[in-house]
Amino acid sequence: MADHSDEMWNVPLRRRSRADLTYDAKSPSETRRHGITDTVDGHARESLPSPSSEVTKKWLVIGAWVIVPILALWWILAQMSLRSFWIQALNGLSFGAVLFFLASGFTLIFGLMRITNLAHGGFYLVGAYVGIMVMSLTGNFLIALVLSATAIMLLGLFTERVLLRPIRGLEKPEVLLTIGLTFVLGDLSLAIWGGDPMPVPVPGFLEGPFRIGDIAYPRYRLFVLVCAVAVGAVLFYIERKTRIGAMVRAGVDDRETVAALGINIKAVFTGVFMFGAFLAGFAGVIGGGFLSVLPGQDFEILLFALVVVILGGLGSLPGAVLGAVLVGLIDAFAKALVPELAFFTLFAPMALILVLRPQGLLGRVT
Amino acid sequence: MELVRRLSPTARLKLVLLAVAIGVGIALPYMVGSFLVGLATLALIGGLFSMSIDLLGGYGGLITLGQAGVSAAAGYGVGYMANRIGAGYMAQILTGLAVGLLVSAIFGVMAMRSDSVYFIMITLAQGMIVWGLSIRLNRITGAENGLTGIARPPGLTLYWQYYWFALGVVLVCSLLLYVVVRSPFGSAIRGIRESEGRMRMLGYNTSLQKLYLFMVAGFFATIAGILLVYLNQFISPSSAHLTASAIGVLQAILGGMGTLVGPMIGSFVLVFIRNVVSQYLERWPTLMGLTFIVVILFARRGIVGALSRGWRAWLRRRYGDELTGPEKPAELGADVALGAQLKATGPS
Numbered sequence: 001m002a003d004h005s006d007e008m009w010n011v012p013l014r015r016r017s018r019a020d021l022t023y024d025a026k027s028p029s030e031t032r033r034h035g036i037t038d039t040v041d042g043h044a045r046e047s048l049p050s051p052s053s054e055v056t057k058k059w060l061v062i063g064a065w066v067i068v069p070i071l072a073l074w075w076i077l078a079q080m081s082l083r084s085f086w087i088q089a090l091n092g093l094s095f096g097a098v099l100f101f102l103a104s105g106f107t108l109i110f111g112l113m114r115i116t117n118l119a120h121g122g123f124y125l126v127g128a129y130v131g132i133m134v135m136s137l138t139g140n141f142l143i144a145l146v147l148s149a150t151a152i153m154l155l156g157l158f159t160e161r162v163l164l165r166p167i168r169g170l171e172k173p174e175v176l177l178t179i180g181l182t183f184v185l186g187d188l189s190l191a192i193w194g195g196d197p198m199p200v201p202v203p204g205f206l207e208g209p210f211r212i213g214d215i216a217y218p219r220y221r222l223f224v225l226v227c228a229v230a231v232g233a234v235l236f237y238i239e240r241k242t243r244i245g246a247m248v249r250a251g252v253d254d255r256e257t258v259a260a261l262g263i264n265i266k267a268v269f270t271g272v273f274m275f276g277a278f279l280a281g282f283a284g285v286i287g288g289g290f291l292s293v294l295p296g297q298d299f300e301i302l303l304f305a306l307v308v309v310i311l312g313g314l315g316s317l318p319g320a321v322l323g324a325v326l327v328g329l330i331d332a333f334a335k336a337l338v339p340e341l342a343f344f345t346l347f348a349p350m351a352l353i354l355v356l357r358p359q360g361l362l363g364r365v366t
Numbered sequence: 367m368e369l370v371r372r373l374s375p376t377a378r379l380k381l382v383l384l385a386v387a388i389g390v391g392i393a394l395p396y397m398v399g400s401f402l403v404g405l406a407t408l409a410l411i412g413g414l415f416s417m418s419i420d421l422l423g424g425y426g427g428l429i430t431l432g433q434a435g436v437s438a439a440a441g442y443g444v445g446y447m448a449n450r451i452g453a454g455y456m457a458q459i460l461t462g463l464a465v466g467l468l469v470s471a472i473f474g475v476m477a478m479r480s481d482s483v484y485f486i487m488i489t490l491a492q493g494m495i496v497w498g499l500s501i502r503l504n505r506i507t508g509a510e511n512g513l514t515g516i517a518r519p520p521g522l523t524l525y526w527q528y529y530w531f532a533l534g535v536v537l538v539c540s541l542l543l544y545v546v547v548r549s550p551f552g553s554a555i556r557g558i559r560e561s562e563g564r565m566r567m568l569g570y571n572t573s574l575q576k577l578y579l580f581m582v583a584g585f586f587a588t589i590a591g592i593l594l595v596y597l598n599q600f601i602s603p604s605s606a607h608l609t610a611s612a613i614g615v616l617q618a619i620l621g622g623m624g625t626l627v628g629p630m631i632g633s634f635v636l637v638f639i640r641n642v643v644s645q646y647l648e649r650w651p652t653l654m655g656l657t658f659i660v661v662i663l664f665a666r667r668g669i670v671g672a673l674s675r676g677w678r679a680w681l682r683r684r685y686g687d688e689l690t691g692p693e694k695p696a697e698l699g700a701d702v703a704l705g706a707q708l709k710a711t712g713p714s
Contacts, residue, residue: 116483118490166663171483172429173662176619179431179612180658187651299608303494306487314484340505343498350491354476 079337086215088332094221096328097228098291101283102301103308103320104235105276111252111315112272114171119159119178120280121302122185127152127284128293129193131200141203149281156277160270182298190295200288220289227286231279232321239317248272252315304331307346311353313363322361375681391533395526407529409630409637410536411593416617416629417543418586423615424623425547426579427559428477428485431611432493436473436584437591438606439496440466444592445513445601446506455519462592469496470584471577478577481562490608497606512602516595532593539586543626546582555579609651616658622670631669 077085106120131148135141159181167173202220209216239245247268250258259265284293291297304327312323327346334345353360373381395403415437423429443465447453453461477488500507507513522528546552554575557565562572595601604610613636614629621632636657644650665672 110483114483116487163659163663172486173666175483175486176429176615177659177662179608180616180655180662183609183612183651183655183658185655187649187655191649191652299494300498303491303498306491310488310491314487340502341499342502343495346498347492347495350495351472351476354479354488358479 076333076337083215084336087217088336089329090217090221090225092329092332093325094224094290094328095331096324096326097224098283098287099301099304099308099327100228100320100324101231101279101286102305103312103324104232104317105279105283106305107309107312107315107317107320108248109273109276110309112248113269115164115178115273116171116175117159117178117273117276118175118302119181119185120276120305121298121300122182123152123155123277123280124284124287124301125189125293125295125298126155126185127281128200128288128297129189129284130281131285131288132193132198132293135201139201141201141206144200145282145285148285149278152281152284153274153278156274156280157270159277160273164273182302186295186298189298195295197292197294199290199292200285202289206289218290224286224290231282235317244268244271304346307350309360310350311360313360316360316362316364319360319362375685376677379677388537392530395529400525403529404525405637405641406634407525407532407597409634410529410532411590411597412614412617412637413630413633414536414539414593415587415590416614416621416633417540417626418583418590419611419614420618420623420626420629421543421546421586422579422583423618424625424628425552425559426555426576428481428576428579429615430489430493430583431486431608431615432473432489432491432496433583433587433614434608434610435493435496435606436466436470437587437594438500438601438603438610439469440588440591441595441601441605442500442507442513444595445516448516449508449513450506458516459592462595463588466584466588466591467581470581470588474577474580474584477580478573481576490611493606493611494608497603497608500603500606507603510603512600514600516599516601518596518599522596528597532597535589535593539589540626540630543586547626551575551578612658613654616654616661618668619666620657620661620668622668622674625670628668628670635669 080088102120102124106117109115109117127148130151131144134144134147138144159178163177163181164174167177206220206223208219210219210222211217237245239249247258247263250261250263251265251268255265258268287301308320308323308327310323311326312319312321326349330345330349331342334342338345357363390397391406394406415433419430419433422433440462444458444462447458447461451457473489473492476492477485480488501509503509517523518528522531554565554570557568558570558572558575565575566572591605594605617632617636618629619632620635621630622628639653639657640650643653647653661668667675
């Protein structure tokens with residue numbers, strides 16, 4: 001242990017001893033200036049809150065949950081007609097659906113393996129391009145969807161087994177490796193498929209508008225919404241009710257115990273990573289149908305997915321749902337009402353959440 | 367002379383190398399043409415930018431993927447005053463500084479309660495939001511076209527003048543960074559990297575320390591951003607993009623995280639590689655991504671790490687064990703290994 005503490009400080013012994021003395025060698029005013037506070041005092045109060053302040057806080061939270069949406073709704077309805085309100089709401093929800101596919105895979109992988117897969121945006125983009133290719137070869141949307149998602153799943157298998165396995169457990173190198181992978185995937189896509197934006201062709205029966213009352217809305221976007229609800233339901237069922245879901249949930253809580261119980265946790269890891277990649281490829285084809293596919297989309301969609309999980313709470317499936325709906329709606333209404341500030345409207349809620357509730361709306365404190 | 371003789375061999379070697387590097391740096395415009403001097407200017411600025419990332423990542427253990435957002439915000443501050451307002455140089459530079467510091471303060475408050483992977487995600491989102499805003503806020507940023515016609519201050523217009531100016535600024539900043547790293551604050555930051563919980567137990571307000579660190583790093587990123595915008599006389603959204611931040615991180619890791627000289631070496635290597643390769647090959651991002659992957663998989667200690675290992679091995683053979691101090695830089699992610707060891711050996 002003794003020689004290790006040197007490495008811990010990364011400074012020669014002479015300096016280290018001075019650093020150790022910093023706390024008691026300084027006058028109180030100076031210690032305060034260096035950011036040293038009376039921890040015992042501060043934390044004792046935090047851990048033993050008075051009952052009345054707890055209740056006040058609870059009502060404040062509930063009040064915020066009720067009042068903020070009402071105010072937002074009121075402000076939006078004052079700006080636009082009811083008809084365009086519904087259209088924008090559906091736009092937001094369908095974009096949120098695509099974000100949900102991405103964010104749920106991302107959050108599952110993080111929750112279980114503590115790997116932040118920043119290549120998820122790259123997976124999305126390559127999935128969309130493969131979808132376009134298969135679509136132009138076969139003309140069948142379903143085949144394109146399945147083949148492309150499977151291809152990305154295999155890409156995920158390669159990423160997890162070959163690239164990430166050697167640095168398993170080193171969180172930061174893992175993240176940086178996936179960002180390197182994103183650059184490779186994005187640039188190779190540009191080399192193979194070119195830089196022109198293109199859509200994933202949509203099958204005939206999903207083209208054209210669908211009429212509800214006097215609102216005509218693209219069928220394809222409604223189809224995306226239905227897909228999201230179906231996938232979400234399946235995900236929740238798997239997570240809550242099946243044996244595999246139980247393994248994953250147990251793995252999230254305590255990897256070592258799960259492994260000790262005789263479950264091959266490494267296989268579960270690989271499976272979950274592949275499943276997350278599968279969902280990203282799926283999202284690429286589905287999303288490519290109404291968001292055009294072009295270079296640079298990988299980073300943009302990654303940004304949205306990150307905001308979703310930061311808002312909803314990292315590692316939480318319900319959080320991914322809530323975050324995706326919120327981000328989708330915010331993005332749609334912001335683009336319609338304040339187009340110049342479209343990204344700021346994403347930034348503001350994120351900043352608020354991070355300051356007031358760093359673990360995210362539905363996240364758990366670890 | 368007596369003083370020099372009392373230094374350890376390592377310190378003597380460092381002094382000699384530093385003197386040679388500074389000497390070559392000053393003499394460079396006499397030795398090579400304008401193209402290479404221009405590249406060297408770019409590498410110097412990139413190195414300063416990378417140092418600011420390394421201050422966060424290598425010393426504080428907080429790797430950022432959004433630092434380009436901070437320096438680009440400063441660049442846009444300069445560009446806005448120059449291009450849209452037509453203000454004087456002093457106002458341009460002060461605006462750039464103010465914007466950069468303000469942005470890093472806001473980002474710091476958002477990120478200060480997180481660590482490790484969560485910090486990376488938050489900073490990534492922050493940087494990309496600066497990028498998104500710079501594309502959308504046409505009135506201020508000129509969207510995709512960017513802001514042009516940002517003239518250099520008088521006396522710095524020629525390439526070699528600007529090179530010497532950048533060299534001077536970077537040297538002063540390096541000295542400041544050295545002071546920061548060696549100060550009690552620097553020790554506290556390293557303590558937080560190794561074990562935030564312990565530092566909190568010692569009475570440090572770790573979130574506040576992280577905010578300070580973020581702002582100090584933001585200050586140096588701001589300087590780099592201002593230098594860059596005057597070098598290019600132009601700024602566009604791509605300067606805030608994740609790619610720019612990631613290149614900064616790659617330079618720091620390639621050179622050796624947790625050392626001040628590492629990011630500078632990494633920057634020179636990467637700028638040089640990029641210019642050699644782009645003559646033969648269009649696929650620079652692929653190469654960069656592959657370099658990223660290879661460096662992460664096989665060379666996490668970087669160039670300085672490898673060199674210092676070789677030097678220490680030589681020293682040990684020559685003088686025996688007692689002269690070789692603790693190894694530097696710490697491997698990226700070493701805190702995880704240390705954490706596991708603490709878990710295994712610490713009190714239960």
